[in-house]
Amino acid sequence: MKRNRKIILVTFILFALFSAVAFGNGSYELFLLKANAQEMGGGPGMGAGRADQSSLEENEEIAVEVAEVKKDDFYLYLTESAQSEAYEEVLLTPRVQEVVTEVLVSVGDSVERGETLIKMDSRSSEISVIQAEASLKSAKANLHQALNGPRKEELARLQAQVTQAESELKLRKENYERQKQLFEEGYLSQEEIDQANNQLIAAQSGYQSALKNLEITEAGATEEEIDQLEAQVTQAEAQLESARLRMSYTEIAAPIKGIVTEINAQRGQLLSGGTVAIVSNLDRIKLTAYISEKNVNNLIIGEAVKINFTALEREFSGEINNISPRAATNRRSFPVEIIVDNNDNIIKAGMTAQVSMPIDRAEDSIILPQNSILEDVNGYYTFVAVNGKAERKNIQIKLENEDLVAVSSGLKAGEKVVTLGKENLSDGSSINVVNRGDE
Secondary structure: OHHHHHHHHHHHHHHHHHHHHHHOHHHHHHHHHHHHHHHHHHOOOHHHHHHHHHHHHHOOOEEEEEEEOEEEEEEEEEEEEEEEEEEEEEEEOOOOOEEEEEEOOOOOOEEOOOOEEEEEOOHHHHHHHHHHHHHHHHHHHHHHHHHHOOOHHHHHHHHHHHHHHHHHHHHHHHHHHHHHHHHHOOOOOHHHHHHHHHHHHHHHHHHHHHHHHHHHHHHOOOHHHHHHHHHHHHHHHHHHHHHHHHHHOOEEEOOOOEEEEEEOOOOOOEEOOOOOEEEEEEEEEEEEEEEEOOOHHHOOOOOEEEEEEOOOOEEEEEEEEEEOOOOOOOOOEEEEEEEEEOOOOOOOOOOEEEEEEEEEEEEEEEEEEHHHOEEEOOEEEEEEEEOOEEEEEEOEEEEEOOOEEEEEEOOOOOOEEEEEOHHHOOOOOEEEEOOOOOO
């Protein structure tokens, strides 16, 4: 039956073509109209065949790809350029003017805190230390003597001086009495008696002085004298410490652990000022980005940031260390300091980086791909794959970027949303998932 129908149709088409040739374009247009009428259901049983075909198309599964919905923190980032520098860096200058005797390190050497880098001539400083030590020793001895009283030998010496002065006084007194009698009898002149009197007065003064020295020594030092001697000891100790400190300045040491990044000294050079060495701690790197007044209040100290160095082609993780409350001079932007660990020292001071900092955040949110979102007059929605069917889910968007969307309602973690083929779907459409969201 089907074969006869095809023969009749071919015969009709040939007849129409001959008619078109004979009578022009009008007959050809008539042919197209009749042919279309045949195709639309002109023959017996043709309408029933088309209905069966439509039914098959409605039951046909639509191939789709899906992605799994995640639950995580979601951030929007602001990216700014920044230049790296050492977290700690110390410029070393000499504190004394001396000649360099030895340079112990080179640029690039790793040094520990306190390690000597440069030595200078210390002979004059050593002499000052010796002199200060001697002064302190003398001051301590004087104080010790005052606190412990005189020695027996010293007392014996003073007592002997008193005895000698007493004998001298007795002798001068007897001599004066004889001279006085002779003067009265007219045998001596006034000059001779005056001389005898002067000798007596001198002897009396010497006796009194010796006696006073003995009394003072036996009594010991006064409280005021001891205070003065103690002050002399303190002063001598300070002078010794100052001399030792000055001598320590003849060695320039590393104040921090790090790497020698600059040396400006050589043996025989007289150092009198200026930077002679730089030590940098590159185990941590500091970057400074300048953020506009619009975004600076959206940053949080301690929050993680993403750092990409142009020269390294590698992403690092750091954190915001501090945010300046004052705009930088000649800028209407605020300095923000970022710290990143650099234990392998791959980051060098002066490298340029792109720093991405969170300026908005949706914590503990449902996250899905941007290419799973559709929109109509009712708002945003997506299709979820459930047991071979597509279910429409209306959603509320909180935050989004070019790739992902964070939503506040409509979905839960673990569901599979359609990412490819969603435009051909309606609620309840049969679908064939060609992936499982794990690719």
